[in-house]
Amino acid sequence: MDDTLLHIDEALPGGGTARLSDERPADIVEVLNTLSAEKAAEVMDGFAPERAIEVLDLPGLDDAAEIVGHLPTEKAVTLLQGLSADRLTDIFHDLETPARDSLIDRLDADTRDSLNRLLSYPEQSAGSIMTVEFVSVPGNWTVQQTLDHIRKVESTRETVYSIYVLHPVRKTLQQAVTLRRLISGDPDAPILSVAARRTPITISPLASREEAARLISKYDLLAIPVVSRTGHVLGIVTVDDVIDEIVKSGTEDAQRFGGVEALQEPYLRTGFGEMIRKRAGWLSVLFLSEMLTASAMQYFETELEKAIVLTLFIPLIMSSGGNSGSQATSLLIRALALGEVRLGDWWRVALRELPTGLLLGAILGLIGMCRIFLWQHLGFYNYGPHWMLIALTVSAALVGVVTFGSMAGSMLPFILQRLGFDPASASAPFVATLVDVTGLVIYFAVAATILTGTLL
Amino acid sequence: MDDTLLHIDEALPGGGTARLSDERPADIVEVLNTLSAEKAAEVMDGFAPERAIEVLDLPGLDDAAEIVGHLPTEKAVTLLQGLSADRLTDIFHDLETPARDSLIDRLDADTRDSLNRLLSYPEQSAGSIMTVEFVSVPGNWTVQQTLDHIRKVESTRETVYSIYVLHPVRKTLQQAVTLRRLISGDPDAPILSVAARRTPITISPLASREEAARLISKYDLLAIPVVSRTGHVLGIVTVDDVIDEIVKSGTEDAQRFGGVEALQEPYLRTGFGEMIRKRAGWLSVLFLSEMLTASAMQYFETELEKAIVLTLFIPLIMSSGGNSGSQATSLLIRALALGEVRLGDWWRVALRELPTGLLLGAILGLIGMCRIFLWQHLGFYNYGPHWMLIALTVSAALVGVVTFGSMAGSMLPFILQRLGFDPASASAPFVATLVDVTGLVIYFAVAATILTGTLL
Numbered sequence: 001m002d003d004t005l006l007h008i009d010e011a012l013p014g015g016g017t018a019r020l021s022d023e024r025p026a027d028i029v030e031v032l033n034t035l036s037a038e039k040a041a042e043v044m045d046g047f048a049p050e051r052a053i054e055v056l057d058l059p060g061l062d063d064a065a066e067i068v069g070h071l072p073t074e075k076a077v078t079l080l081q082g083l084s085a086d087r088l089t090d091i092f093h094d095l096e097t098p099a100r101d102s103l104i105d106r107l108d109a110d111t112r113d114s115l116n117r118l119l120s121y122p123e124q125s126a127g128s129i130m131t132v133e134f135v136s137v138p139g140n141w142t143v144q145q146t147l148d149h150i151r152k153v154e155s156t157r158e159t160v161y162s163i164y165v166l167h168p169v170r171k172t173l174q175q176a177v178t179l180r181r182l183i184s185g186d187p188d189a190p191i192l193s194v195a196a197r198r199t200p201i202t203i204s205p206l207a208s209r210e211e212a213a214r215l216i217s218k219y220d221l222l223a224i225p226v227v228s229r230t231g232h233v234l235g236i237v238t239v240d241d242v243i244d245e246i247v248k249s250g251t252e253d254a255q256r257f258g259g260v261e262a263l264q265e266p267y268l269r270t271g272f273g274e275m276i277r278k279r280a281g282w283l284s285v286l287f288l289s290e291m292l293t294a295s296a297m298q299y300f301e302t303e304l305e306k307a308i309v310l311t312l313f314i315p316l317i318m319s320s321g322g323n324s325g326s327q328a329t330s331l332l333i334r335a336l337a338l339g340e341v342r343l344g345d346w347w348r349v350a351l352r353e354l355p356t357g358l359l360l361g362a363i364l365g366l367i368g369m370c371r372i373f374l375w376q377h378l379g380f381y382n383y384g385p386h387w388m389l390i391a392l393t394v395s396a397a398l399v400g401v402v403t404f405g406s407m408a409g410s411m412l413p414f415i416l417q418r419l420g421f422d423p424a425s426a427s428a429p430f431v432a433t434l435v436d437v438t439g440l441v442i443y444f445a446v447a448a449t450i451l452t453g454t455l456l
Numbered sequence: 457m458d459d460t461l462l463h464i465d466e467a468l469p470g471g472g473t474a475r476l477s478d479e480r481p482a483d484i485v486e487v488l489n490t491l492s493a494e495k496a497a498e499v500m501d502g503f504a505p506e507r508a509i510e511v512l513d514l515p516g517l518d519d520a521a522e523i524v525g526h527l528p529t530e531k532a533v534t535l536l537q538g539l540s541a542d543r544l545t546d547i548f549h550d551l552e553t554p555a556r557d558s559l560i561d562r563l564d565a566d567t568r569d570s571l572n573r574l575l576s577y578p579e580q581s582a583g584s585i586m587t588v589e590f591v592s593v594p595g596n597w598t599v600q601q602t603l604d605h606i607r608k609v610e611s612t613r614e615t616v617y618s619i620y621v622l623h624p625v626r627k628t629l630q631q632a633v634t635l636r637r638l639i640s641g642d643p644d645a646p647i648l649s650v651a652a653r654r655t656p657i658t659i660s661p662l663a664s665r666e667e668a669a670r671l672i673s674k675y676d677l678l679a680i681p682v683v684s685r686t687g688h689v690l691g692i693v694t695v696d697d698v699i700d701e702i703v704k705s706g707t708e709d710a711q712r713f714g715g716v717e718a719l720q721e722p723y724l725r726t727g728f729g730e731m732i733r734k735r736a737g738w739l740s741v742l743f744l745s746e747m748l749t750a751s752a753m754q755y756f757e758t759e760l761e762k763a764i765v766l767t768l769f770i771p772l773i774m775s776s777g778g779n780s781g782s783q784a785t786s787l788l789i790r791a792l793a794l795g796e797v798r799l800g801d802w803w804r805v806a807l808r809e810l811p812t813g814l815l816l817g818a819i820l821g822l823i824g825m826c827r828i829f830l831w832q833h834l835g836f837y838n839y840g841p842h843w844m845l846i847a848l849t850v851s852a853a854l855v856g857v858v859t860f861g862s863m864a865g866s867m868l869p870f871i872l873q874r875l876g877f878d879p880a881s882a883s884a885p886f887v888a889t890l891v892d893v894t895g896l897v898i899y900f901a902v903a904a905t906i907l908t909g910t911l912l
Contacts, residue, residue: 010519024657024675058613058676060674083684109699150639152638154636154640160636179617180610180617183607183635198480201480217700220482222617228533229739234632235467240676240695247673248703253706254709254786255786255883256557258782258783258787260783260787261783263787268791268801279584280816283776283780283819286779290776291772292875293775301764303498304764312750312753315751322743323738323742323743326714326885327738328714328715330711330716331711334706335722335724338703348724352731360736363739366739371750427782428885429775429779429782429884
């Protein structure tokens with residue numbers, strides 16, 4: 001592990017952590033992420049406090065809570081006090097007791113109060129990622145007064161590009177003003193004269209992080225105010241937090257679609273035991289469900305013994321159903337996530353997937369039929385006297401299985417959403433398993449219909 | 457289709473498109489997206505030009521090029537001239553000739569020049585999504601001069617929050633200044649005194665859009681300057697463009713992982729033929745590859761005939777391999793995309809996946825063994841006199857197949873990246889197919905080893 005640090009020292013002649021501390025905070029984070037929390041704490045302890053705060057403030061720093069835990073208490077308190085409120089909350093969410101309790105007691109009263117308030121919001125809520133360091137001014141101020149105020153508080157605010165104008169008495173949110181409009185305004189004009197005409201876009205503290213991300217991205221905002229039911233601004237969620245959020249939820253969705261519980265940490269930093277836990281659960285559930293295929297095949301054992309040739313196509317038919325299902329699921333998960341399709345659209349989707357599945361199944365059925373014809377005629381394999389009926393069985397089964405796969409795969413995200421789950425919990429392996437069991441039953445039912453009296 | 461418009465009219469008493477035009481541009485876009493391009497053009501034509509420009513400027517508007525094509529030429533030119541340079545480029549990328557040529561000729565010389573320059577960058581590059589409407593000032597100006605300049609040009613710039621300071625003579629990029637630092641600075645101080653100490657983060661016009669997104673998100677920037685090899689600022693990429701980019705590439709990756717070619721348009725707006733094309737290709741390729749399972753089974757036909765009981769577990773064993781492969785692939789695609797894992801780390805990953813796969817396989821093997829024991833003892837099914845050997849075969853095969861699945865699934869993204877492909881082109885169905893064929897061979901090899909002399 002120390003190699004990385006050495007490497008950095010070599011790259012920057014003069015060496016040592018003193019050199020590392022001159023890099024950009026985001027680059028320092030990259031180096032610290034390659035170290036153990038203990039070693040990273042040691043390096044951070046060598047930094048000037050302002051630099052250490054800048055580094056700790058970046059959400060990209062893994063194990064920030066653990067690093068804080070390894071710092072001398074005095075130093076830890078100094079750094080924590082300097083953090084932005086949203087990052088501080090983040091770190092305290094991850095801190096273990098007793099370190100957590102002893103540190104919280106040593107924060108100054110203001111910081112502790114805002115921390116306790118932010119910690120009270122549920123972990124996936126907009127309230128939990130908001131910061132309280134925003135700029136607000138009373139609605140009876142002028143442009144000049146507002147600018148003077150911003151100059152004074154600039155260094156302690158996460159963003160000053162959105163300014164929130166409050167009712168002079170009730171302190172409720174009246175308008176939002178952007179800094180670019182503000183500096184272009186007449187200094188003596190009232191602040192409200194440079195505000196946007198429309199009521200500002202706001203979000204409730206209990207709304208999801210994803211909703212905050214969606215609104216910021218839809219309306220191209222730099223920040224969105226988090227507003228209580230009484231109309232008071234509790235904090236703001238900024239665009240950079242939202243980017244982190246979008247990337248993180250993209251990763252979680254991708255992992256879940258692959259059939260893994262979302263990892264909390266990067267792949268190489270996830271412990272072996274943790275990795276097994278995240279994967280074994282789903283793998284076992286899928287395995288237990290897939291056991292139904294063994295039961296289905298036991299049920300059709302007589303048919304299998306009579307026509308062993310039917311077994312040759314089982315993997316081919318089953319996997320085609322799973323593949324078409326996985327295609328449909330991935331399309332619908334994203335369409336639902338982006339709001340392109342709503343719950344009520346399920347029947348529109350079903351009406352599209354039915355002909356799509358039929359045609360895709362027909363295409364595969366045709367290829368399958370060609371294969372059996374070719375192999376039979378070229379003498380690669382002898383499917384017996386009823387080879388044409390077998391080809392027909394395989395093709396018809398493919399149409400049925402692929403259609404079922406498309407339908408099941410497209411409806412699953414709707415069903416999950418209807419039941420109150422995240423549609424993104426539908427995974428490719430889950431759909432495949434669902435379709436496998438049914439696929440076998442469809443195959444044998446088709447075989448019984450076409451082949452009874454000849455092969456069966 | 458007109459229903460939606462009617463619905464909007466009802467919701468907003470007073471009715472008509474006049475009412476719709478009072479909504480926020482992003483909300484207008486949502487309504488227009490439910491209409492045909494022709495109808496949307498009709499509605500837009502009824503808007504005041506400034507409003508129509510605001511709407512057309514949003515990348516969320518589907519079929520923008522088609523809508524422009526349906527507008528009266530005079531109107532189309534007026535709107536296009538008002539667009540930001542990056543959006544104009546975007547729309548011209550999608551416009552068909554001859555509309556494209558006739559419109560480009562009617563733009564004013566400045567707009568046409570910048571458009572032609574932007575159109576010359578490859579479609580996936582940072583240059584193709586940059587805008588040329590940024591603020592730059594010579595390095596010998598004062599803070600006050602810069603502020604005065606910003607006030608003058610504010611309305612014609614996409615962002616004024618990052619100001620680029622150029623060398624007074626050579627016009628190359630010297631520094632970047634944020635508006636928040638600028639307004640806090642002493643008006644008479646030279647502009648360079650409020651600049652960041654570090655050289656600004658820049659990007660080449662030929663770098664990928666993803667790289668622009670990565671840098672903006674890593675360094676929490678509001679915009680990144682696109683700089684030529686000679687050090688001149690060609691344009692900037694802003695944070696809102698990057699959010700759209702991240703969301704779009706997340707969708708493409710999710711669709712590809714599901715085994716679909718990325719759709720260009722939302723699910724419900726993709727035509728039936730287009731949908732079939734995007735899905736049939738991969739489905740057919742996978743089907744052809746999966747045919748190897750039929751060949752493998754033909755090869756082991758003698759064994760199958762002797763021990764039909766072995767066929768019962770084929771779907772179970774194959775799907776477990778596919779599932780563990782899909783887990784590993786989804787983990788590694790994201791880890792590579794986020795830069796958590798690099799190409800050179802492949803052996804670290806292999807060294808982790810080997811024991812992970814062995815343990816996961818052992819867990820499933822144990823469950824499988826229990827199932828056969830239980831079914832045999834409870835009399836649900838009779839696996840014959842050699843049932844213990846069969847249980848052993850199934851368990852051993854599961855260990856082998858799951859280990860192979862984890863290894864193949866985790867190495868596939870590395871191999872793709874090494875070959876110059878996007879690791880995200882590895883799909884769950886692709887991994888499953890890869891593992892299916894090998895899984896069958898592993899199963900029969902294990903069976904031959906354990907059962908020869910008894911069942912085989």
